[in-house]
Amino acid sequence: MSEPRAIRPAEVSAFSKSEMMIVAAARELAGRRVCFVGVGLPNIAVNLARLTCAPTLELVYESGAFGAKPARLPLSIGDPTIVTGATAVVSMFELFSFYLQGGLVDVGFLGAAQIDRFGNINSTVIGDYEHPKTRLPGSGGACEIAINARQVFVIMRQSKRSFVDRIDFRTSPGNLGGAEASARIRREQGWLGRGPSVVVTDLGIYHFDDSGEMRLDSIHPGATLEQVRDTIGWEPHLAEPLSTTPAPTPEELRLIRERLDPEGSYTK
Amino acid sequence: MSEPRAIRPAEVSAFSKSEMMIVAAARELAGRRVCFVGVGLPNIAVNLARLTCAPTLELVYESGAFGAKPARLPLSIGDPTIVTGATAVVSMFELFSFYLQGGLVDVGFLGAAQIDRFGNINSTVIGDYEHPKTRLPGSGGACEIAINARQVFVIMRQSKRSFVDRIDFRTSPGNLGGAEASARIRREQGWLGRGPSVVVTDLGIYHFDDSGEMRLDSIHPGATLEQVRDTIGWEPHLAEPLSTTPAPTPEELRLIRERLDPEGSYTK
């Protein structure tokens, strides 16, 4: 681990949209106990939370490491640094059966290529399934995280192509066609997950209202409502009053830049 | 391990019915590869086979030890001596799922309280299930051994109470109502086990004929056909010609008496 640089005043206010997104997602984890960690942005956000607002957060890596204390930010979720010094390393059978489907995961973190207003997620294909325009990675563990994790946090950048009226493929169920249907189906089928609870983007923070639809609750400093509307495929519900997300603190920025992503792979 | 005693001539010919039974069962294991070991008589027979006619026999203990080389004969199948120096120790989930149901066990060894002419076995109750005259241990792993082990060996003492026309409870399926029905059901249901192949008693050795019924193929030295008929609840099929089981060798007796059951718990 390198030594902290001194923070100069100019750096405090200068932060990227990606940094704001990661910081906002990390803060949502305050008070949570067990978080299921996937690859990419969730990986940074969760590790930032552990170093700031959620010091007792237990990380369950999709690869099977539990109680990991990574000495560096792993590129992949299957890095040797998440194993050395973990409290437990388990097979994927055990991870998916007992930890995830068994209901021990408080928060599952998902990214996505497309999301709709009800938090349903596509990470499989753009276009037709049989003849895709773009073949995406597919579910991995996402579909079972969406069903079994007690709550789901989504972290993704907004654009007209990603925040769409109708997703091309439903990989991971959100609030389905709305809150009422979702609650009924989840109850009747014995799902332990209550579905998506927050979507953090590069422009703001959404929670879900009583209808099960995304509602913009907080807008990031520097972002505008016009930008929000330009990057979303439906007319977004807005909270009244709409909050402004507190800017990243110097300490949050320092941790991201010096410790978690020194090469700027995720935050440029 | 104690040093071998010298074998005196008088001891060579003097052996108990239990010793003959154990030796006969052990010999049936020649050429077998993987044997599932339960508690009691099978435990001694299998360990004797490993020391004599089946040196490469791998023992799978019902308790989860594989490739065990016990330094003493364990009273229970869950003794620490079967763990130290084993090649693998696995959970019961893995043992029953992958080893047994997965079809890796060549021979499953069963004891029983009652057996019928088709090798169906009762180890649950004598009398009515709800109001038993005698409550026996129950299946343990026996019902799944009978279904999944490629072949089943039975070892038990003969008596009018144990070799019966109709068992009080079917704990473990043998040849069901006969060879034809058994072969059809086992095939249709995808069972890997072909059912019982040998029954070794204190009086002789039975295999199963084309009808699926037990046939006495060999009678132990000292035993008579009259004894056999007096201890069996139906008119037994007899092989023609009927063999006489070779008596235990001095080496077999030495191993049982000095190494496997020095206290004579099973062999008196």
Add this chain to the structure above:
Amino acid sequence: MSKVTSMRDAVAALVHDGDVVAIEGFTHLICFAAGHEIIRQRKRELTLARLTPDLIYDQMVAAGTARKLVFSWLGNPGVGGLHAIRRRVEDADPAPLELEEYSHFGMVGRYTAGASNLPFFPLRSYFETDLPKANPLIRPIRSPFGEETVYAVPPLKPDVTVVHAQRADAEGNTQMWGLLGCQKEAAFAAERVIVVVEDLVDESVIRADPNRTVIPGLIVNAVVVEPFGAHPSYVQGAYDRDNHFYRDWDAIAREAGTTQAWLDEWVYGVSGRAEYMAKLGAERVASLKPSGEAPSGSVDYGVYK
């Protein structure tokens, strides 16, 4: 957060009358200390689940703690029957005992379904046996692929599972070696978990070998440090199975009177495991030590910075 507490406090807080209790361990690591404390605290109307009820449940049944057994093999391995349980089953003496009976794999499957939040577990056992008639909770299920039918057993979710192990840290991260039985599945299936260990170790000992961890602290409610807590069962590397006691119990349990006298002397008559061990005597305890060490050797996880 330390979860270390006494056996008395753990049982008082976590075991309630009427609970489904699983003290698991397939011959190895059976926590007699917890069973005895449950007897001393006069818990009642328990449903006791275990593959092999063994002496521990014979004692708990004799002491009147249980109304029902859920099991797969009812005996004293290598010795004979469990007489206190048989008296209740065969003669309703002093009262009937309800039985719910599976096979070993059926019980393992039940815990696995409980741990996995599945409504059933499928297995190939039970065909052409009388077990599904004896227990209507063993039911056929048709495969959605082809014509095959298998059997299904329902999830078993104990209110409390007790696991004995070689070592744990104060949060309950638990490591064991030797026969593992189905303790992991029984613990994940349970509402509450009590871990009883020979040794309380620093978190760093656990973290040095994360693949050895069988039960995470996450699901553990109490950690009780109770050396020799498994006697007359055993702990791999620590002490041997007390086969003499397993044989002696056969005579003790044959009569209700001698059984109660034994309970009076060895359970009600002692305050806990330390007193039980003192009564057992240093010589008996010493005789159960392994005759030598068999070290596993160490492997390297590597430092990755």
Add this chain to the structure above:
Amino acid sequence: MSKVTSMRDAVAALVHDGDVVAIEGFTHLICFAAGHEIIRQRKRELTLARLTPDLIYDQMVAAGTARKLVFSWLGNPGVGGLHAIRRRVEDADPAPLELEEYSHFGMVGRYTAGASNLPFFPLRSYFETDLPKANPLIRPIRSPFGEETVYAVPPLKPDVTVVHAQRADAEGNTQMWGLLGCQKEAAFAAERVIVVVEDLVDESVIRADPNRTVIPGLIVNAVVVEPFGAHPSYVQGAYDRDNHFYRDWDAIAREAGTTQAWLDEWVYGVSGRAEYMAKLGAERVASLKPSGEAPSGSVDYGVYK
């Protein structure tokens, strides 16, 4: 009986055109050495099964070994897509590639059913998703207890499973530590198993720690000793993941031409792993060594005579 053989002989004897092949390992212990040998021996029409096809299957697909993928997550973790596979899927370039798609747990369940000789594996995934429409082998099944429905996936039984591990003995008793993925299930499910290890050890090393054994020699057909055989994947305690190569592959695989040139140089152009390592260079190899040791510590199994 020793099963030790060369990678060349193992692949020649045990991998046949048209086979279902699983080279498993979740980021950890991915046996690139076996994949490259399969490419060199120009095996054809393979069905490649893996949760995460990763670079290894991108390379094998680019080399024309495969007609079909069975998988759950198709990407280069933390980097991006798998371009050779995408060309075949999106543009049928140079030929179509059949996909059979599950989720991670679905794939784990398929191997588990295969290993357990079960006709299906039940799980709670897939509800209210489009996956059952995309893959008709994901089917609903009603619980025989109550009203619940879950989904079922069919067994997956590879013709050959390849497992990389830290160590095995000559019979194939195999021990590994670190992330275990679903290698155990994939190996038990397979008709034939090739184990590739960093170190061949004496049987006594395995027997010293039987709880560490993941795969028994019983199911192993060949043991190949191939140090560094997992590069650019990694082996806990032995070498690090070569993240630079994972990043470099993104550029290499973007064009068919550069992909083929890489295969010519690094796969067809070398005779085996030793030559590959020499080509990689001592400096690169040394840079992947862990920065220190993290010993597991030793536990005592005890001698019981």
